[in-house]
Amino acid sequence: MSQVLWVGVGGFVGSICRFLLIEMIRGWTNGAAFPYWTLAVNVIGCLIIGILSRLAETNALFTPDIRAFVFVGVLGGFTTFSTFSSETMALVRAGDLMSACVNTAAHLLLGFGAVWLGRLLASGG
Numbered sequence: 001m002s003q004v005l006w007v008g009v010g011g012f013v014g015s016i017c018r019f020l021l022i023e024m025i026r027g028w029t030n031g032a033a034f035p036y037w038t039l040a041v042n043v044i045g046c047l048i049i050g051i052l053s054r055l056a057e058t059n060a061l062f063t064p065d066i067r068a069f070v071f072v073g074v075l076g077g078f079t080t081f082s083t084f085s086s087e088t089m090a091l092v093r094a095g096d097l098m099s100a101c102v103n104t105a106a107h108l109l110l111g112f113g114a115v116w117l118g119r120l121l122a123s124g125g
Contacts, residue, residue, distance in 0.1 A: 002065060003064065003065055003068040006065050006066075006068045006069040006073060007068050007069065007072045007073040007076075008073065009069065009073060010068070010069040010070060010072065010073015010074040010075075010076070010077060011072075011073045011074070011076060011077035012073075012077065013073070013074050013077065014073060014074040014075060014076060014077025014078035014079075015077040015078070017074075017077075017078050018041050018077065018078045018079075018080065021037070021040065021041055021044075022037040022038070022040075022041060025037040025040050033091075033096075033099070034099055034102075034103065035083075035084075035087040035103065038080060038083050038084050038087055039084075039103065039106055039107060039110065041078060041079060041080065042079050042080065042081075042084060042107055042110075042111055043107075043110045043111060043114045044078075044114070045075050045078050045079035046079070046110070046111040046112070046113075046114035046115045046118070047114040047115070047117060047118045048075060048078075048118065049071065049075050049115060049118065050114060050115035050116065050117060050118020050119045050120075050121075050122070051118035051119070051121055051122045052070060052071070052075075052118075052122075053071075053115075053118075053119065054118065054119040054122035054123055055122050058122075058123070084103070084107055087103065088100050088103050088104055091103060
């Protein structure tokens with residue numbers, strides 16, 4: 001039961017961090033039609049999970065409770081596949097197929113790239 005509580009607290013923290021970062025990026029982009037804010041939080045989340053997963057594998061840094069808090073809770077609450085999907089569908093419905101394709105490709109390429117980069121950084125190069 002304690003891991004469930006850790007996941008819940010982590011999700012609370014991650015969701016608040018996501019909200020604050022999205023609002024900050026929306027301000028920088030003047031509410032652009034392209035959802036840069038969701039792309040940014042998902043790529044940042046991928047970079048962080050890449051770093052932490054590599055460290056977890058090589059250094060045994062995380063207890064099961066801390067893993068649940070960080071990986072499932074915080075990072076699960078911070079990143080958002082459902083928002084990405086909804087925003088991409090909105091682009092499709094608006095007839096902006098090019099932006100929908102760019103958004104999908106950017107999430108996949110930058111997300112995988114960020115996980116790879118995070119693991120590389122955590123392994124020392």
